[in-house]
Amino acid sequence: MTVKSVPLPDIGNFKDLPVIEVLVAAGDRVEAEQSLITLESDKATMEIPAPFAGVVKKVLVKTDDTVNVGDIIVEMDADDAASPAPEPAKTAPAAVSAPAPEPAAPAPVEAAPEVAPATMPATAPANEENTTYPINSPTPGAVFHASPSVRAFARTLGVDLAKVSGTGIKGRIQKTDVTAFVKNTLTQATSPAATAGGSIPPLPSIDFSQFGEIETVPLSRIQKRSGKHLSTCWLNIPHVTQFDETDITDLEAFRQSLKARAEKAGVKLTPLVFILKAVARALADYPKFNASLDVSGENLILKKYIHIGVAVDTPNGLVVPVIRNVDRKGLFELSAELAEVSARARDGKLSPEDMSGGCFSISSLGGIGGTQFTPIVNGPEVAILGVSRSKMSPVWNGETFEPRLMLPLALSYDHRVIDGAQGARFITALSAVLSDLRELIL
Ligand code: CAO
Numbered sequence: 001m002t003v004k005s006v007p008l009p010d011i012g013n014f015k016d017l018p019v020i021e022v023l024v025a026a027g028d029r030v031e032a033e034q035s036l037i038t039l040e041s042d043k044a045t046m047e048i049p050a051p052f053a054g055v056v057k058k059v060l061v062k063t064d065d066t067v068n069v070g071d072i073i074v075e076m077d078a079d080d081a082a083s084p085a086p087e088p089a090k091t092a093p094a095a096v097s098a099p100a101p102e103p104a105a106p107a108p109v110e111a112a113p114e115v116a117p118a119t120m121p122a123t124a125p126a127n128e129e130n131t132t133y134p135i136n137s138p139t140p141g142a143v144f145h146a147s148p149s150v151r152a153f154a155r156t157l158g159v160d161l162a163k164v165s166g167t168g169i170k171g172r173i174q175k176t177d178v179t180a181f182v183k184n185t186l187t188q189a190t191s192p193a194a195t196a197g198g199s200i201p202p203l204p205s206i207d208f209s210q211f212g213e214i215e216t217v218p219l220s221r222i223q224k225r226s227g228k229h230l231s232t233c234w235l236n237i238p239h240v241t242q243f244d245e246t247d248i249t250d251l252e253a254f255r256q257s258l259k260a261r262a263e264k265a266g267v268k269l270t271p272l273v274f275i276l277k278a279v280a281r282a283l284a285d286y287p288k289f290n291a292s293l294d295v296s297g298e299n300l301i302l303k304k305y306i307h308i309g310v311a312v313d314t315p316n317g318l319v320v321p322v323i324r325n326v327d328r329k330g331l332f333e334l335s336a337e338l339a340e341v342s343a344r345a346r347d348g349k350l351s352p353e354d355m356s357g358g359c360f361s362i363s364s365l366g367g368i369g370g371t372q373f374t375p376i377v378n379g380p381e382v383a384i385l386g387v388s389r390s391k392m393s394p395v396w397n398g399e400t401f402e403p404r405l406m407l408p409l410a411l412s413y414d415h416r417v418i419d420g421a422q423g424a425r426f427i428t429a430l431s432a433v434l435s436d437l438r439e440l441i442l
Helices: 126-132 148-157 175-190 221-236 249-264 271-285 331-346 420-435 437-441
Strands: 002-007 017-022 035-040 045-049 054-059 072-078 239-247 291-293 300-302 308-310 312-314 317-319 360-364 383-387 391-396 401-414
Touching (some): 035 072, 148 175, 221 317, 249 271, 271 308, 271 331, 271 383, 271 420, 271 437, 312 331
Parallel strands (some): 308 360, 360 383
Antiparallel strands (some): 017 035, 035 045, 054 072, 239 401, 291 300, 312 317, 383 401, 391 401
């Protein structure tokens, strides 16, 4: 056996190509044409083959090195002492995963770029495709970069690499990307949306550390649970959000007038309890909003009780305890219950019963700020009210502008159950009660 150097063959007009993978180590036995290293250009990955069979004596390059034609890659004990030393200009790369742009480049063994089938417009040049889409988004027709071992792994699992987002350098697909893709696909396949016939492409998995410093913080148990529930609701329920602004100037004056009595009773009256009462009234008047679709989606279950969930912000995430029989309770009683249940929510002491049985939900961000938001229906309920911060605004009374305290409301509803006209009627009726609490006793 003779020791022979293996130089980088003539692979076309490339300069300083990075080595992205070294596929052999000293002592490895390799056959002729077996890949030794993988290089990457802007548009392609290339595997450089052994020009003869033998045993690797020394590897002279490492990952992230850059190489040029003629550079020695490895030294090998050649099996056949008579085999000629390789001529750089005569040896072809074993596999090129995108076409080499130079006409002078040697014929690649695997010349066609690996692209997703069909949807690429026939006239679009491959490098135009390359520049049109961000590197991390799986794009029909996009060229992808992956090592042979990752390609083999993907083939074993039947994964189409064109659909996988790469998190490596320049979007290169790693083995972990393939695993994440499979996991994601399985999750999607068993999600309610998928079983209902929908199919949602996964978000790309991105290594953000390539852009700057990062820190990974696990979600809390509540966040994971509520996130799953919110996604399910978001995907299953066709949402419409109806906005309104209601004049609560008189309500606020009444609330202020009750403050001393409330304090004496040991409660704090916030606008939210008035809203609870007004919503209970609107639910009684519009029973479709106090309902759920059954699982077949063909029947509406009308509820004869009025239990309202209130979203509570806790250090561990969002929870929605339910206040029962809101229609039968007074403002002070509701205030006491709201304070008690939200304190327990913040202490993480709610039981599953505390959070079950709701007919409708309210999410109030009025204590924090913001002008409007679109709440997600808390399925299987069919509607939710979002409340933002009230603001003194100039309101035209027919003759002049008057300063009035206006409360922004947002009603999101399940459009399978509620028509737009009903949504507008409900919010208008609710608004009328909040503007004039005497409506409550009619
Ligand atoms: N406009 C103006 N002021 C408002 C208001 C509104 N719509 N709603 C409340 N306020 C005021 C209150 O009057 C109170 O003021 P004072 O202390 O001067 O009396 C202050 O804001 C704080 O109120 P609060 O938030 O403590 O009480 P609340 O009854 O309005 O709400 C609760 C209780 C539990 C709903 C609330 O604390 C909370 O957790 N809100 C967040 C809900 C949430 O996260 N929703 C988003 C879900 S989707 O991610």
